[in-house]
Amino acid sequence: MKEYNINHLRELEAESIFVIREVAAQFENPVMLFSGGKDSIIMFHLARKAFAPAKVPFAMMHIDTGHNFPETIEFRDMLMEKTGTRIIIRYVQDSIDQGKVTEETGFNASRNKLQTVTLLDGIEDLKVDCAMGGGRRDEEKARAKERFFSHRDEFGQWDPKNQRPELWNLFNGKKHMGEHFRVFPISNWTEMDVWQYIYLENIEIPNLYFSHEREVFQRNGTLLAKSDCIPMRPGEKTEKRIVRFRTIGDATCTGAVESKAHSLEEIIEEVAATRTTERGTRADDKRSEAAMEDRKKEGYF
Amino acid sequence: MSEKTAGYLDMELLRFTTAGSVDDGKSTLIGRLLYDSKAIFEDQMEAIEISSKKRGDEEVDLALLTDGLRAEREQGITIDVAYRYFATPKRKFIIADTPGHIQYTRNMVTGASTANAALILVDARNGVIEQTLRHSYIANLLQIPHLIVCINKMDLVDYSQETYDKIKADYQKNIVDKLNIKDVCFIPISAKLGDNVVDASTKMDWYSGTPLLDLLENIKIVDDRNHGDSRLPVQYVIRPQSDEFHDYRGYAGRVASGVFHPGDKVRVLPSGIETTIEAIDSFTGEQEVAFTPQSVTLRLSDNIDISRGDMIVDANNVPNVGQEFEAMLCWMNERAMMPRGKYTIKHTTNETRCMIRDVKFKVNVDTLDEVADDKLVGLNDIACVSFKAAKPLFFDSYKKNRLTGSFILIDEGTNETVAAGMIL
Numbered sequence: 001m002k003e004y005n006i007n008h009l010r011e012l013e014a015e016s017i018f019v020i021r022e023v024a025a026q027f028e029n030p031v032m033l034f035s036g037g038k039d040s041i042i043m044f045h046l047a048r049k050a051f052a053p054a055k056v057p058f059a060m061m062h063i064d065t066g067h068n069f070p071e072t073i074e075f076r077d078m079l080m081e082k083t084g085t086r087i088i089i090r091y092v093q094d095s096i097d098q099g100k101v102t103e104e105t106g107f108n109a110s111r112n113k114l115q116t117v118t119l120l121d122g123i124e125d126l127k128v129d130c131a132m133g134g135g136r137r138d139e140e141k142a143r144a145k146e147r148f149f150s151h152r153d154e155f156g157q158w159d160p161k162n163q164r165p166e167l168w169n170l171f172n173g174k175k176h177m178g179e180h181f182r183v184f185p186i187s188n189w190t191e192m193d194v195w196q197y198i199y200l201e202n203i204e205i206p207n208l209y210f211s212h213e214r215e216v217f218q219r220n221g222t223l224l225a226k227s228d229c230i231p232m233r234p235g236e237k238t239e240k241r242i243v244r245f246r247t248i249g250d251a252t253c254t255g256a257v258e259s260k261a262h263s264l265e266e267i268i269e270e271v272a273a274t275r276t277t278e279r280g281t282r283a284d285d286k287r288s289e290a291a292m293e294d295r296k297k298e299g300y301f
Numbered sequence: 302m303s304e305k306t307a308g309y310l311d312m313e314l315l316r317f318t319t320a321g322s323v324d325d326g327k328s329t330l331i332g333r334l335l336y337d338s339k340a341i342f343e344d345q346m347e348a349i350e351i352s353s354k355k356r357g358d359e360e361v362d363l364a365l366l367t368d369g370l371r372a373e374r375e376q377g378i379t380i381d382v383a384y385r386y387f388a389t390p391k392r393k394f395i396i397a398d399t400p401g402h403i404q405y406t407r408n409m410v411t412g413a414s415t416a417n418a419a420l421i422l423v424d425a426r427n428g429v430i431e432q433t434l435r436h437s438y439i440a441n442l443l444q445i446p447h448l449i450v451c452i453n454k455m456d457l458v459d460y461s462q463e464t465y466d467k468i469k470a471d472y473q474k475n476i477v478d479k480l481n482i483k484d485v486c487f488i489p490i491s492a493k494l495g496d497n498v499v500d501a502s503t504k505m506d507w508y509s510g511t512p513l514l515d516l517l518e519n520i521k522i523v524d525d526r527n528h529g530d531s532r533l534p535v536q537y538v539i540r541p542q543s544d545e546f547h548d549y550r551g552y553a554g555r556v557a558s559g560v561f562h563p564g565d566k567v568r569v570l571p572s573g574i575e576t577t578i579e580a581i582d583s584f585t586g587e588q589e590v591a592f593t594p595q596s597v598t599l600r601l602s603d604n605i606d607i608s609r610g611d612m613i614v615d616a617n618n619v620p621n622v623g624q625e626f627e628a629m630l631c632w633m634n635e636r637a638m639m640p641r642g643k644y645t646i647k648h649t650t651n652e653t654r655c656m657i658r659d660v661k662f663k664v665n666v667d668t669l670d671e672v673a674d675d676k677l678v679g680l681n682d683i684a685c686v687s688f689k690a691a692k693p694l695f696f697d698s699y700k701k702n703r704l705t706g707s708f709i710l711i712d713e714g715t716n717e718t719v720a721a722g723m724i725l
């Protein structure tokens with residue numbers, strides 16, 4: 001008999017496409033969260049594959065903290081235009097102006113936590129019944145127990161002790177009025193898988209991921225980019241370094257790593273040799289060991 | 302492309318699950334696999350070193366790597382299925398770390414449903430116990446193709462061959478023979494110290510087999526998939542609303558089993574209409590073959606009315622089509638099954654209502670006896686149940702086909718997934 005082998009990337013791809021199609025079939029008004037980072041870029045790529053030659057049958061949604069790298073926003077707009085995709089943008093700044101949230105102050109202030117409110121408001125206003133996110137289980141311990149189809153109550157909260165069992169490839173997206181789902185199509189991918197897939201499929205990504213020269217400064221062992229939205233402490237000094245980003249999140253808490261990786265191949269080899277997790281470059285997770293679990297329960301991505 | 306990069310692109314995926322009672326060492330074993338295969342990063346290691354110190358432990362507890370949620374960390378137990386990842390140059394592994402508490406049978410069933418292999422842990426000091434039988438039974442019920450019995454904590458029995466041999470013989474006699482398990486192997490290990498996990502032990506020369514990781518890297522999994530019975534449950538109908546693809550109709554889905562080629566004669570269920578495959582579409586063009594577990598889009602030669610829940614199958618090899626069937630059911634909810642109750646059933650991409658007709662017997666998972674007169678099916682019970690569905694389903698027996706033979710039941714009031722079923 002002929003052997004029908006499939007490599008790990010194609011198997012992950014098939015699984016993710018299956019999940020994305022399930023969302024389109026089971027929900028009336030789903031959106032796909034898009035941040036401009038590599039995980040949301042491959043998720044979007046998988047969505048295009050899932051419905052080709054038709055267009056992706058749902059909108060993208062970006063929760064904009066206002067603390068962006070300009071390169072990310074340029075990339076987002078370019079990609080959406082090129083593919084003719086509709087994107088909904090909701091601004092954390094609007095939530096602040098409406099008095100729904102209070103901006104954190106101090107040197108470690110971040111809008112990362114505020115995003116939750118803007119996201120939940122967007123979900124409610126637009127009657128979104130499912131938001132797909134690019135979360136991966138390998139990112140963090142609390143995520144390791146997240147389902148593909150994750151039920152949220154009418155307050156948008158996650159109850160980790162009361163999750164629905166998920167068996168075979170049977171996904172239960174049933175809910176009551178006012179509740180919604182978060183679905184994570186790339187749950188089973190690791191950072192390495194994402195990079196390999198970007199390479200395999202030749203997917204375009206923002207140039208922030210590649211090695212470049214940038215003004216940075218040290219804080220709590222993290223290299224932060226000089227930016228208008230991060231006030232510097234007395235004594236902190238910027239200097240030019242050759243860096244790249246392993247994740248692109250809120251500019252106030254996304255750390256750069258020193259790297260000479262100019263190509264995808266070099267990045268893959270660097271990732272293979274790296275000894276810290278990519279979340280290790282995110283200051284928001286360092287706040288406490290249970291930080292992510294707390295944010296997730298409140299309805300974070 | 303460098304040889305190294307090329308290698309990363311050519312790995313196979315293996316999913317496995319762990320089973321054992323509390324404290325048999327599941328979390329430690331997984332921590333050890335991750336640690337010794339260098340899947341643990343410095344910052345993760347630092348975090349657990351700090352946690353171990355906080356708890357006053359002398360050594361770093363590798364179990365903390367996987368015990369994720371705060372409640373678990375506080376109580377020191379694993380309460381829900383967690384997924385872990387690591388890779389070697391040969392394979393990428395997905396581990397479903399399932400807890401061993403008696404009340405958590407449902408978690409093991411969940412982890413087992415997608416697994417290619419199961420690691421059954423036995424504490425060398427205790428040998429085969431009631432729960433070993435239970436875990437092996439579940440692994441077998443869920444048709445996990447490969448069982449690996451890890452006899453753990455060998456360091457606490459002086460790495461004794463006699464102890465190992467005795468446990469192995471006991472397992473063979475009381476479990477393998479009883480359950481008729483086909484593929485099983487045994488390994489003496491110490492998860493805590495790393496003997497025979499990634500590296501061969503220097504303390505057990507009498508063991509001639511390979512370490513656990515070697516085994517996991519080399520189990521042949523491609524033959525476990527059903528490449529014989531071609532079945533594609535239609536998941537979504539693709540109809541581009543564009544001029545360029547005006548008449549396009551593609552049937553998207555994941556191949557549940559078997560193989561499809563352009564030109565193949567197929568039958569569409571439930572209509573029974575026969576047609577041929579015109580093309581298999583993908584993002585980048587047409588492909589010559591589609592096989593499980595690929596997600597594809599089929600185009601057919603004739604214009605037939607097909608929607609989600611229908612199934613495209615080999616014209617000469619069709620599944621059962623019917624409303625009545627029997628299944629082994631694992632109940633997963635605190636609210637017991639309602640006798641003659643009605644539930645929503647999800648089977649492949651199909652969904653309908655069904656009614657419980659009768660409980661044929663319940664399985665006493667400690668003795669494997671069939672109990673005929675007990676009709677109350679509650680949390681963690683396993684029972685043989687007969688059903689009637691509101692419309693025909695297209696199914697194979699679970700033994701033949703894990704994807705067209707499985708289903709879940711959903712409570713219509715709470716929307717919770719209350720049971721997992723395997724069709725007989």
Ligand SMILES: Nc1nc2c(ncn2[C@@H]2O[C@H](COP(=O)(O)OP(=O)(O)O)[C@@H](O)[C@H]2O)c(=O)[nH]1
Pocket residue numbers: 321322323324325326327328329330364379401453454455456457490491492493494
């Ligand atoms: N001596 C020894 N202790 C072990 C071994 N494996 C696990 N343990 C210990 O057994 C206890 C329970 O282990 P854990 O991994 O949490 O078990 P789980 O409940 O199955 O996940 C911990 O104190 C471990 O350190 C082993 O191979 N040898």
Ligand SMILES: [Mg+2]
Pocket residue numbers: 327328329364368378379400
């Ligand atoms: Mg454990």
